[in-house]
Amino acid sequence: MLVTLVSWLVGLAAAYLAVGLVFAVAFVTRGAGRVDPVAAHGTWGFRLAILPGCAALWPLLARRWARGERAPVERTPHRDAAGPAEGAP
Amino acid sequence: MGLEYRAVGWNRQKKLYDLTLAAAVAVYLAAFVGVGLALKPNATAETLLIRAFGTAAFALLHVILSIGPLCRLSPRFLPLLYNRRHLGVTMFFLGLAHAALSIVQFHLFGDVNPLVSVFTSNAHYGDVADFPFQPLGLAALVVLFLMAATSHDFWLHNLTAPTWKALHMGVYVAYGLLVMHVALGALQAERSPLYVVLVGAGLAWVLGLHLYAAGREAARDRAGVGPAAGEEVGDGFVDVCAVDEIPDARARVVCAAGERVAIYRYGGRLAAVSSVCQHQNGPLGEGRVIDGCITCPWHGYQYVPETGESPPPFTERVPTFPVRVRDGRVQLDPRPRPAGRPAGSCSVKGAP
Amino acid sequence: MIRPLRRRHARAMAGLAVVLPLGFAAALVAREPERTTLLPEAVAPAGPAIEAPMHAVDDAWGELDLGMRVGRTAGRVVVELAPRREVRRPDLLVYWTAAESVGDALPGDAYLLGSLGERARRYALPARADGGSLVLYGMAHHGVVASAPLPR
Structure with a gap:
């Protein structure tokens, strides 16, 4: 019973990471520059460095890439109180 | 943010930091294996390496966890904070080596998937003394992986600093899991009181330091100004302090609008900005004015005092606050202006 | 923050x-509570009795510190191995081989007698056995840990 359950969960995690790895290769070569313009000129060392994180957080990045969104502005008590920044979308 | 992402933005300080770290780790591993072989000649190389990597990772985690609160208590520790992410990534790789060797040694040659075996080879989940401690270590490693994998500035920018910081507070979960991994694992077999004292002292040190620093920070946050806390002096402004209480090129930090505000004095003028650096939410108010810019004490990110904006070509910007001087007293309007709509500055003599 | x-x-x-x-x-x-390594002396060794003792060798196994007694029962050779100190290897198997000297690998004719116990155990050798060697084989590292020629 325990072995079946854990086998299932390990398989699920492996599938998630396998999809993530395929996505990450595409993202670091093409998508990163769309989501974050600074990344468009990133070195190959940089692309390799963010690859594991892209494989782990791929649903977030995939959604942003698909919707053409950029990184949001951080939320702090002062920014919330001040309202939207000048020139913000 | 920088103008271009690299794997590591090397500079002299980072190289020195990483060389020291690499040397310390190498010396520790060599000493552990050498002393281990001398004291226990029957121990196999695999066992010694598993223990060397595991203890190195656990000890390094204590160092990492000490840096944050120590920096809150004294700026002397700031050089350790500068490149703390490299300590974290190193710690993850030490833990990974420990886990990989352990899984090869104890789980690889059976007929069950080794990762499944970690969770199922010992199923005494209801027993304290015989509790399966290995899953605790693996869970901690997953948390540490998420943190190491998102340690690049790309993630800081794309997750935003508050979310990134919240994610990286997972280190406390990892620490708790690892303390129990050690207590239910190694300490069940190794009977020397020395190990109990070492782990217990580490636990007391980490918890004591964090609780003390958290208490001090909470007290600073409670001492706020604003319509509720400070004395309102008209036009929505509140009294803060005498002009002379702020040294040149330094800031007075007060709490207003739910967060800390840094009121900087520089070359005969005053300006107030949100004391939260956009890079990693470092304490801007504890920095200095260098080359005309407020400079964050953590990683040196800079902002023009009047505008709260990083000098071109950089694009960071923080909210600002109107500030004025009346009868030698500094007065602050505690309503923040949005980033990009500067509140400006005033002369210390009271003129605009 | x-x-x-x-x-x-x-x-x-x-x-x-x-x-x-x-x-x-x-x-x-x-x-x-910490386990002690004191072994009760009075427990009779497991395995067949030795009816006609032939040899007793104290130092055949080097640092493993095993006492070895060899005798015969019903025409077959019986060997007793008695650890005098705790053997810190849980996985040792005892084999007999006709070879007089043994390297790192288990010889092809090795005959499994049983596992080494923390107390004395006796092993009946195959009927054909006369001479040859006893081999201790470690499962964890898949290698011969020690061997000793069998006194005739």
Whole structure:
């Protein structure tokens, strides 16, 4: 019973990471520059460095890439109180 | 943010930091294996390496966890904070080596998937003394992986600093899991009181330091100004302090609008900005004015005092606050202006 | 760090300061008493009795410190191996081989007699056995740990 359950969960995690790895290769070569313009000129060392994180957080990045969104502005008590920044979308 | 992402933005300080770290780790591993072989000649190389990597990772985690609160208590520790992410990534790789060797040694040659075996080879989940401690270590490693994998500035920018910081507070979960991994694992077999004292002292040190620093920070946050806390002096402004209480090129930090505000004095003028650096939410108010810019004490990110904006070509910007001087007293309007709509500055003599 | 996270940090630390010392103490309290290595002398060795003792060798196994007695029962050779100190290897198997000297690998004709016990055990050798060697084989590292020629 325990072995079946854990086998299932390990398989699920492996599938998630396998999809993530395929996505990450595409993202670091093409998508990163769309989501974050600074990344468009990133070195190959940089692309390799963010690859594991892209494989782990791929649903977030995939959604942003698909919707053409950029990184949001951080939320702090002062920014919330001040309202939207000048020139913000 | 920088103008271009690299794997590591090397500079002299980072190289020195990483060389020291690499040397310390190498010396520790060599000493552990050498002393281990001398004291226990029957121990196999695999066992010694598993223990060397595991203890190195656990000890390094204590160092990492000490840096944050120590920096809150004294700026002397700031050089350790500068490149703390490299300590974290190193710690993850030490833990990974420990886990990989352990899984090869104890789980690889059976007929069950080794990762499944970690969770199922010992199923005494209801027993304290015989509790399966290995899953605790693996869970901690997953948390540490998420943190190491998102340690690049790309993630800081794309997750935003508050979310990134919240994610990286997972280190406390990892620490708790690892303390129990050690207590239910190694300490069940190794009977020397020395190990109990070492782990217990580490636990007391980490918890004591964090609780003390958290208490001090909470007290600073409670001492706020604003319509509720400070004395309102008209036009929505509140009294803060005498002009002379702020040294040149330094800031007075007060709490207003739910967060800390840094009121900087520089070359005969005053300006107030949100004391939260956009890079990693470092304490801007504890920095200095260098080359005309407020400079964050953590990683040196800079902002023009009047505008709260990083000098071109950089694009960071923080909210600002109107500030004025009346009868030698500094007065602050505690309503923040949005980033990009500067509140400006005033002369210390009271003129605009 | 922003103020909401400072609050979260303080709460997390207060929680850990309660949970972790309790967990740590519980783990220490639950430790089983340390096992001693004293072996009761009076327990009779497992395995067939030795009816006609032939040899007793004390130092055949080097640092493993095993006493070895060889005799015959019903025409077959019986060997007794008695650890005099704790053998810190849980996985040793005892084999007999016709070879007089043994290298790192188990010889092809090796005949499994049983596992080495923490107390004395006796092993009946195959009917054809006369001479040859006894081999201790470690499962963990898949290699011969020690061997000793069998006195004729």
